[in-house]
Amino acid sequence: CGRNRNILDQTYSLVEHSLYMAPTDAQIATELGFQLVLQDKLQDAVKRYTDAMKLKEINMPALTGKIQAEILLGQLEDAEQQLELLKEMQEFIGTSAVREHPLYHLIKARALKKMGKSSEAIATLKVAIALPGVRRGNTGRATLVSANVSVSDSVSVYLELAAAQHSNGEQDEAAKVMQDAIHEFAGMPEETRITIANVDLALIQDDVDTAFSMLRSILPEQPYYIEAQKKLAQIYLHKQKDQRLYISCYMYVKDRDGSLTRPEKAIEVYEQVLKKNPHDGHLVRKIGQALVKTHHYTKAIHYFETALKIGGQDFLCHDLAELLLKLRLFEKAKKVLRKALEHDFKNDLATMMNDVKCLMLLAKICTKTNEVEEALSAYSKAYDLQKRLLKRLMLEQTDIIPAQNQLAASICTEIAHLCMDRQEYDKAAHYYKEGLGFVENDPKMMADLMFKKQEYEHATFYYRRLLERSPGQPNEALKHFNKARKDSDWGQSSIYNMIQICLNPDNEIIGSNLFETQDEDFRNSEESTKKKETDQLAVTTADKLLKEYHPQTQEEQEQRTLLQNSCLMATNDRSKVEKALEVFTEMASIKKDHIPSLLAIAQACMILKLIPRARNQLKRITKINWNLKEAEEFEKSWLLLADIYIKAGKYDLATELLKRCLQYNQSCCKAYEYLGFIMEKEQSYMDAVTNYKLAWTCSNEANPAIGYKLAFNYMKAKMYMHAIDICHKVLKNHPTYPKIQKEVFEKARASLKQ
Template sequence: MEIQQSIGKSGELSYLRAVLAMKKQQKQEEVIQLLNEVLDNHFSSLQGLPLGIQYFEMLNPDFLLEIIREYLNFCPNQPPAAGQPVSPLLKHCTSVLETVVKTAPGLQQAVFLIAKVKYLAGDVEAARSSVQHCLEHNPSYADAHLLMAQVYLHQDNLKLCSHSLELCLSYSFEIREYPLYNLLKAQTQKRMGEIQEAIRTLQIAMGLPGMKKGGSSLKAKGRKIEVSASDRVSIFLELVDCHRMNGEQHEAAKVLQDAINEFSGTPEELRLMIANAELALTHGDVEQALSMLRNVSPEQPYFTQTKEKMAAIYLQHRKDKKLYISCYRDLVEKVPSSHTYLLLGDAYMNIQEPETAIEIYEQALKKSPKDGALASKIGKALIKTHNYTKAISYYETALKSGQQNFLRYDLAELLLKLKQYEKAEKVLQQALDHEMVNDLSALMDDSRYLVLLAKTYSKMDRSEDALVSLQRAREIQARVLKRAQLEQPDAAPAQKSLAAEISAEIARHAAVQRDYEKAIKFFKEALVYCETDNKVIMELAHLYLAQEDIDSCQHQCALLLKNDQHNEAATMMMADLMFRKQDYEQAVFHFQQLLERKPDNYTTLSRLIDILRRAGKLEEIPKFLDMAEKCSSRAKLEPGFHYCKGLYLWYTGEPNDALRHFNKARKDSDWGQNAIYNMIEICLNPDNETVGGEVFDNLDGDMGNSTEKQESVQLAVRTAEKLLKELKPQTIPGHIQLRIMENYCLMATKQKANVERALSTFTEVAAAEKDYVPALLGMATAYMILKQTPRARNQLKRISKMNWNPVDAEEFEKSLLLLADIYIQSGKYDMAGELLKRCLRHNRSCCKAYEYTGYIMEKEQAYKDAASNYELAWKYGNQTSPTVGYKLAFNYLKAKRYVDAIDVCHKVLELHPAYPKIRKDILDKSRAALRT
C-alpha cells in the first residue's frame, strides 16, 4: 500500500491485491471489484497513446489474459439455459478480449479465451468457429480440442465429442493428466450408457495431482495446468451420479461426503448440497432433501438451481402443485429477471395452467422485448388454451413490431392447422417477398417457408403450385447444403433432413400422378441426404412393389431390417414378398419373428394363418392361437383374436364355428368389415363348393335338390343380404367390392332374372376396371348358372393368362377351379390338370384342387393316385366333408385298402349318420372283402 501511494495507481499492484484477496478467500464481490480496478487502472494508463511500440508494450496482452482467467473463476462453467441472462462478467471479458485480438490477432491464447467466453455466454456456434480457427493454426493445441469437445457435448453430438477427445490424445498423451479431459470423456461415456467405463475414467481423474485437497493445478511438460474448483466439483458429482446409476448407493454417498469435506465453505458447496438432496431422494427421504435445500439464501450462487430442485421435489414426490409454484414465485420475488419469469411461466405450463403462464410470459417479454424464444412460447401457450383467435392476433401484433420476423412460420403453421389456407398462403408469400438474399440464415428460412407453402397448396388441392414451391425449395436447399458444410457444420444434419423431406414430398406428388419413375428418382435423392430414413425406404419399397419389381423391393426391405431388425412394416412386407414369390417357408419365418415378439399382434397372426394355409401347414396354426391366448388374459374378448380363430375354422371346414367367431368381431371398427365379408361368403357357400361348377353336381343324388336344402340356401341368402347393409366402405375400391358382393347375393338365389341383373353389373364393373378379376369371375359364374358355358370359359381363360397377385388370390383360385371343372366336363383332363397344379402352387391346402385331381385319376382308373389326392383333400378339409370321405373310401376299396376304407366310412357315418350309400356301397363290401 505504501509503495502504491508513493508511485500512484498501478494495474500490476491492483492485480496483486486481487490475488491476495482470493488467497484469503474474501467475498466474491470484493475480489471482482479489485479486478475491475485492475482493468480501470491498466486501460487509463493507455489513454492518449498512439498505436505504436509504446502502446503495445503498455497494453501487455499476457497480463490482460491473466486477469481474464481470474474473472472466469467467478463465471458459470456451463452456457446459460434458454432465456437465462448472460453473466455480466462474461460481457466484460468479451470487450477486453476483443481489444486484445484486434491488436494482436496472432495471439493464440486470446483467440482461445474469446472462444471459451462465447461458449460460456451461450453463443456456441461462434465459439465453435473460434476454436476451429485456433486448431487450423495449431492442430496440437490441447485446450482447444477440449473446448471443442465441450461444444459438441453441449450440442449432444457424442460422436464428434469423442472424436475431439481422441484427436486431442493423439497429439498429446499428457492430456490424460488433465482432469477436464477425463471429465469430458466420462460425461460422454455416461451419456452413451457406458456407466462402468465412466466410473473407471472418473476414478483415474480423482487420482490426478490437481484433484488433491488444496491443489488447484498440476504440471505437464513443465507447464502449469489450472484446475478450477468448478471442474473438480464436477468430477466428484459425475462420479456420485455414475455410482448411483450403477446401483452403488453406498459408494455414491461415500464420494459425496469426501466432496463435502473438500469444498466446505466454498461457493461450490451448494452444488454438493443439491447432489446430497438428490441422494436423499434415492433413499426415499424427501423431508431431509427439502431441509437441505431450504437454507440457501438469494445472495448465494446456485440459488436458482436450488429452488428448481425444491420445486421438482414438491411436484414429483409430494404431488403438491401449490408448493411447486410457490418455489418459482419466491424465485421471481427474490431474483426478478426475464429468466426467472420464464421459469415461472414454464412451471404454470407444466401444471396445465396455460392462461396464467401467458400472463407471466408477457411480463417476462416486457423485461426482454427482443427475446424470440419468449414470444414463441406465448404463441404456443395461447394455442394450448385453444385461444386460436388471440394466438393469431398476438402473432400478427408481434410481426407488426418488426422484431419477431421468425414468428411468421409459427403463425402460418397455426393458420394451416386451423384450415385457414388463404391466410396461411398470404403470410408465407409475405415472408418470401424480398430481394434475392445470400445470407445463409435467410436462405434456410426461405426453404422452410416454401415447404410449408407447398403443404398449404396441397391442402387447397393446388398440386401444381405445391410442386412449384417444392422445386424452388429444392434449389435453395441445394445452395444451403453447399454452404452449411463450411459455414455451419453443426446445422448441416438438420438441413440434410429438410432436403430429404423436400425430395420425398416431390416423390409423393409424382406417385399420386402415377409417374413412378420420377417418384423413384426423388425418393432415391431423399435417401442420399438421409440414408437411414425408414419412412422413405418403406415408401420406395411400396413403389417398387407397385411396379412389380420384386427384387428392388426386397433390397429396400433388407436395408430397413439392417437399420432396424425389429421393424414391423419391413418384416410384414418381406413376408409379403416371399408370399408373392411362393416361398411360403420364408414368409412364415418372417411372420413368426413378429409373433414371437408380440403374440397378440392379430394383424400379423391373420396374415400368418393365410400363409400357413397356402404353405399346406394348417396344423401349425393352433399353436399361434394358443400363444396369443396365453400372452393376454383379455385375448378371448379381443375382436382380432376372434377374427383369427374364425379364419382358422373356416379354412379347416368348420363354417358354423367360424361364423360364431366372426360374429364376435363383426361390430369392431378394425376387424368388423372383413369379418362381415367373410360371414357373407360363408352364408353363400358354406361347403366351399365350386359355384357354377357341374362335375360334382349330381354326386349326392337328390340331396342337393331337397326342400330342406333349398330352404337352408334361401335363409343363408337372406342373412347375407342383412349383413351387406352393415358394410360401410370408406374407399373407392371398398365401394366396388361391396357392389361385387351384392351381386353374388343376387346370383345365389339362382333365379334367372337376378342372375342376369348380376351379370349386367359385373360386365359394367369389368368395363370400368381393367382386368378386375372379381368382376370377370362374377361374369363367368353367372354365365355358368345361365348354362352359357363357352362365354364363361372365355372370361376364365382371360383370367388364367394374367399374373397371379395376392390381392385377388381367392378369386384367382376360384377362377382356375371353375375353368378346370369346365375342362373336366368336356374330357380335357390334361388341361384341367395343369390348372389344378397352378392352384396348388398358390395354395397347398386347396381341398377342391386335390378333389378334382382325384376325380381325374379315378376316371382314368388310377385308383391309388386317386386315393392319394382324395387323402389330401380329406386331410386339408379337416375330415369333415362326407362327399370327399365317400370318394376316398371308394378309392381305398378299389385299391384293395379295405381297413383304410372301413376307417373312413366310420368317420363319415359318425358325423353324418344318414349319409346315403356309403354303408351299403363301401363299408359292407370292405368288410366282406376282409373276411375272404
C-alpha cells in the first residue's frame, strides 16, 4: 500500500479487531507488531512483539520482528541479546540439515552495519546466502518452504549484501550480487524490489535512461509501485530539472501515502506546488477544501475568488457558494451561483453535471430564504438537465449511471417535499413516483410515499429497514418533544409522548421485578434513595403535563384516562394502584379485546402481587391477532408474560414469547436481555453472550446493567479480553457503577495474567 496512512490505519484496525476476537493467537499478535513497524511506531512494536512471544513457546517471527525494531531504534545491545536468544532457539528447533536460520545472519548484519562494521556485515551476509533456502537452486520454491525462509527474507539478504558492498566501495561485487538476485527471483512478486534497488546503482553511474526504463516498467498494480514513483519524482527534480513532471509525480505520491488526508499537512503541500503552477484550479479547490476543514474560511474564500478572477475555473463557483452558505451569507452565495449559470447551453458532460450541482445548491439556499418559487424553478431545471444528462451517459459513460440515478431521485424528493409544504399532494405524489423510477428499491422514498398514501403497514416495513441500517437515539426524544409541545399540529402528540417517557424513562417492563431486583443489588442506599426521588419527580412532571393534554376525540379521551391512571400506578402506593385497577377493569369491560386496558390491568395486578390474575389477562392478549396500531402494547404484554414464565422456570414458554417479540421488532432490547438471562441460568455462557451483546447494541451501549451482564458472561466463557473491554466501556460512562470493577474487571484481568 506504499505506507498509505489511511490504508495502514484500516489494516491495523482489522488486525487489532482480530486479536480482540482471538486474544491468544500468537500469529495475529505478531502481525499487530508488524503493523506498528509499518507505522513507524517502533517502541509500541517492541512491546507488541514481546507480548506475542509470551503466547507461544517458540515464536520466531515475533522474535525477529522485535530484533529488527530494536535495531531501527538504535537499541543495539538489546538487539544483540535477542540475537543470541534467536541463535539458541534455532539450535533448539533446527533439523540435522539446518542448524542456523538466514534471518539470524540478516539481522546480525544489520546490527553490524549500524555499528559501522561493514566488512563483518558483508561476511555474515555471505554466510546467509550460502544457507539452504536462500538460493532457489534446482529445487525452486520447495527449498524455500522446507527451510521455512520466505521469498521476502531471501531477497532482503541479497539486497542487504549488495548495499553493504556498495557502501564499502565494492561496486563490482555489488553489481554481481544484484544480477544474481534478478536471476534467482525472476517472475516473483519481490522482483520489483530488486528492480528499484538496481535503479540506485544505475543512478550512481549517472545512467538516468536505464533508471527511467526500470522504474517505468513497474505497473500500478505491482508491489512497491509507490516507492518507484518516489524515485521517479526525485529524478525529475534533481536530474532532469523538470518541475511540471516532478509536481505530477509528487502529488500522486502524497495522495497515495495519506499526507493529503491531514488538512494542515495538505495545505502545506498544495501551497508549495501551487507556487510552481499558480493557474491550476484543481489545486485551488483542494487548498480551499483543506482550509474549510481547518476553519480558515476567510482565507478559503480569498483562494476561490482569486482563482475565479483568473477565468476558466467555473467549477469553483459551487465550492465558493457552498462555503458562503455554510457562513450563512445567502445573498452572496446566490449571486455566485446565478452568475455561474449565466451561459448558453453547453453540451459537454462536465458542464452539465456542474450546472445540475449549482442549480440544486441554488434551490437549497432559496428554500432557506423562503423563496419557494425560485427554489422550485431551480429544482425543475436541475431535473430536466439531469434527465438529458442520463440519456447521454447511457451512450458515453455507463459506469456512473447508478450514482446519477440516485441524484435524479434526490431531486424528485426535494421537489416533492416542497409540494407537500404547499399542500400540492397530487404533484408531490407524482414526483415521488418519478423518483422511484430511478431507484425503485430505495427504502426512504418508499417509506415516505407509503406514509403519504396512508398505507402505514407498508410504510412501517420500509422505515424498519432504515432503522436496521441506522438505529435511533431515543434519549434525545424528550428534548425534541418538548420543542414541539406548543405546536398547533403536533403539540398534543408531543405531550402524550412526554408523559409516557416521564412515567417510564428507561422503557422498563412495568410490573416486572426480575431485572429490577437484580439492579437493586448494585445500588447502595444513597443511590436507591436518589432513584426514588427521581421517580417521584417524574410522576409529578407527568401530572403537570397531563393538564396540558386536551383530547379532541373519543380515542384521545381513552388515552387520557389511561395516562391519568398510569400516573396513579407509577406512585406504587397500594390504594392508588387499586383505584387505577378499577378504572382499567371498567375500560376493558366496555371495549372488548382492548389491548391497552388489558395490559394496564396486568401491570396493576403485578404491582399488587396478584400474579395469577395478571397472567390470565396476558394469556388472553396472546390469543388476539397482532396489529400495527397496538404493536407496542402487544410487545409489552408478551415481555411481561415471558417475565412471569422465567420466574416460574418455564424457559421454553418464555423463549417462544420472546421470539415473537423479535419477529415484529428486531431491535427489541428487552427480548434479547431476557434471552441472555435464560441462557445464563442454563450455564450456556456463549449463547448468553450472543443475546446480551445484541441487547447491548440495541441499547446503544448506554445501559450499564446490560453491559455488566455481557462482561460477566464473557468472563464466564473465559473470553477475558472481551470482558475487560466491556468493563472499560461501562466504567467510562458510569465510573461509580458498583461491582463491575471487582466482580468482573479485576477477576478477568487476573485470569488473563495466569
